[in-house]
Amino acid sequence: MKRKHKRLTFVAIALTLLGAATALVLSAYEDSIVFFYSPTDLAEKKIADGRRVRLGGLVEEGSVKKAGDAITLFRVTDLTTTVAVSYKGLLPDLFREGQGVVAEGRLKAGVFNAEDVLAKHDETYMPPEVADALKKSGKWQDQEKDKGKTK
Template sequence: MTRKKRRLYFVILGLLAIGTAAALVLSALRQDIVFFFSPSEIMEAKVPTEGRRIRLGGLVEQGSVVKQGALVHFKVTDGAHSLPVVFEGLLPDLFREGQGVVTEGRMGDGVFMASEVLAKHDENYMPKEVAESLKKSGHWQGEQPK
């Protein structure tokens, strides 16, 4: 076997090993690639939430925000289902009822325990998944999301 053939075999084996490692990493992270889940997906148990840190996205339900000092209780809805959320800390300035929100945290006893709350950044922005969910439930009142 010549040096060129041996070098070619090592290069091919190296590329094969890198490709296999990349495929394994991507398959392991497949469910974590989703930006957020809707309340319907979580309530219908389409998402394994046990012991996992997930993101919940939707609209803050009208009349659901209750502040008790630094503790805030509110509901996130996609029009079909609502999920109660508890957050301790400072809310973003854009946070208010009827606006889009993405929360990050864990499920516990039917309540989403949020560790972070992100409010939408623009009057015309709505996540595509939330808009589709609102259309399916018949609560959509706007243009196609951008």
């Protein structure tokens, strides 16, 4: 075998091993790499009250209520499980019903007390007229359902 073939084999084997090792490490640490837990995760993992976590999902339609003194109450859902959230402070511009949201805070007696709320938008970009046309033709709902399924 020529020297350059030896080097090629060595580099190929080294990179394959490195890739496999990285994949193992990443899958082992999956729980710490995820940015937020869904409401279902939160219920399944039995997160203790008072532990600081991030909760992500869709703001349930018709659930947002202002409770005075800058307090907002809403529910976060992954279309399987729903968690009630209470938050005091300014909400980001994109915060609205049916929209993705990530709340950081602690669970207390079944209610998630958020200290920080971030809006999460999806990967769809279109002009407002197209969005209106989709809503009118009834195709909009399908997209919403798809969105709920993936996360």
